[in-house]
Amino acid sequence: MTAPRITHAPVSTTTAPEDEPVAARESGSVAVVVGVHVACLLSLWLFWENPEANINRNWWGHYVVATLILLVVGVIDDVRGMRPKVKLCGQILAAMVMLFVGGTVADLPAFSFVPISQDFSPSGAGATRNFKLSNDGADQIAVKIGIYTRVADEAGVEKNESAESQFTVFPSRVVLKPHSVQVVKIRWIGTPTPAAELCYRVFVEQLPVQFQAPDEKAGAKIIMLFRYLGTIYIVPPHVAPAISMASSPVSDTTGENRLKLTFSNSGTAHAILNKLALTLSTDGGGTVSIPPEKLDGINGENILPGGKRSYLLNLEKDYPADKATIAFTFEPLR
Numbered sequence: 001m002t003a004p005r006i007t008h009a010p011v012s013t014t015t016a017p018e019d020e021p022v023a024a025r026e027s028g029s030v031a032v033v034v035g036v037h038v039a040c041l042l043s044l045w046l047f048w049e050n051p052e053a054n055i056n057r058n059w060w061g062h063y064v065v066a067t068l069i070l071l072v073v074g075v076i077d078d079v080r081g082m083r084p085k086v087k088l089c090g091q092i093l094a095a096m097v098m099l100f101v102g103g104t105v106a107d108l109p110a111f112s113f114v115p116i117s118q119d120f121s122p123s124g125a126g127a128t129r130n131f132k133l134s135n136d137g138a139d140q141i142a143v144k145i146g147i148y149t150r151v152a153d154e155a156g157v158e159k160n161e162s163a164e165s166q167f168t169v170f171p172s173r174v175v176l177k178p179h180s181v182q183v184v185k186i187r188w189i190g191t192p193t194p195a196a197e198l199c200y201r202v203f204v205e206q207l208p209v210q211f212q213a214p215d216e217k218a219g220a221k222i223i224m225l226f227r228y229l230g231t232i233y234i235v236p237p238h239v240a241p242a243i244s245m246a247s248s249p250v251s252d253t254t255g256e257n258r259l260k261l262t263f264s265n266s267g268t269a270h271a272i273l274n275k276l277a278l279t280l281s282t283d284g285g286g287t288v289s290i291p292p293e294k295l296d297g298i299n300g301e302n303i304l305p306g307g308k309r310s311y312l313l314n315l316e317k318d319y320p321a322d323k324a325t326i327a328f329t330f331e332p333l334r
Contacts, residue, residue, distance in 0.1 A: 033068075037063075070091065145171075160203075246261075247259050274299075
């Protein structure tokens with residue numbers, strides 16, 4: 001399930017090109033935060049407060065706290081640097097201020113879509129699959145289902161385009177009553193004889209529909225919309241992955257000793273690099289083993305048919321990266 005979208009979320013501090021002076025970046029971030037809060041203060045002072053829009057003194061007070069947290073995190077990151085996980089914790093803290101302290105929280109819709117991944121046959125009975133959409137919450141929700149192509153670049157960034165002409169989805173839009181279940185039937189109507197496995201995404205997204213009139217007396221309210229990201233594979237007979245790897249030293253101004261590893265799938269089916277492990281060896285006879293837990297960012301990644309995935313491997317400064325021979329093993333998963 002993807003991360004929820006939050007309305008009235010704190011504004012993040014701005015970023016700047018890496019060659020811009022740190023002081024300029026800090027002043028730019030401070031200027032944005034000050035400008036936003038001056039605008040909020042003026043609107044409240046001039047009695048433009050609008051409870052229906054959830055802009056009031058209660059909301060603004062907590063918004064100040066949340067944006068100050070983000071500002072401090074941003075300044076520290078600019079001046080001293082900050083690990084991504086620590087920075088993420090600061091951003092989560094700011095969001096929690098708005099979500100659980102800054103006003104009321106809308107009832108969270110507890111809907112599910114299962115199974116999250118299915119294999120389809122390109123023809124016959126297996127070209128149709130059923131999914132179950134459930135609403136375990138106490139409120140009605142509106143949901144839409146769409147299917148999109150799935151293509152990933154070497155960095156793992158996906159590009160998705162509508163694939164409505166290759167599938168039928170019934171129903172594609174649903175209003176789920178509280179504690180109800182809806183069966184969604186998806187049928188492949190594309191080519192019955194694909195040469196290789198075809199990969200698609202299923203987007204199951206809650207729509208911003210309110211079935212009850214808003215409470216005008218309520219303060220700030222967070223409305224969370226959820227989205228499931230599923231997978232469909234059209235699997236013809238006798239397909240299989242074929243994974244190979246190429247490596248090359250990386251030269252940059254940081255002085256890091258790194259290897260660029262590029263995993264390629266020349267086969268006809270996707271492969272998940274489950275429990276990926278590397279063994280590096282040199283002519284001198286020394287070997288270095290790298291277990292899966294030290295390969296975060298490539299271990300467990302999915303390489304689609306005809307796709308590639310690149311990964312930068314950090315090595316000790318004196319390790320002869322240009323003379324290393326690399327072997328890899330993994331336990332493939334569908």
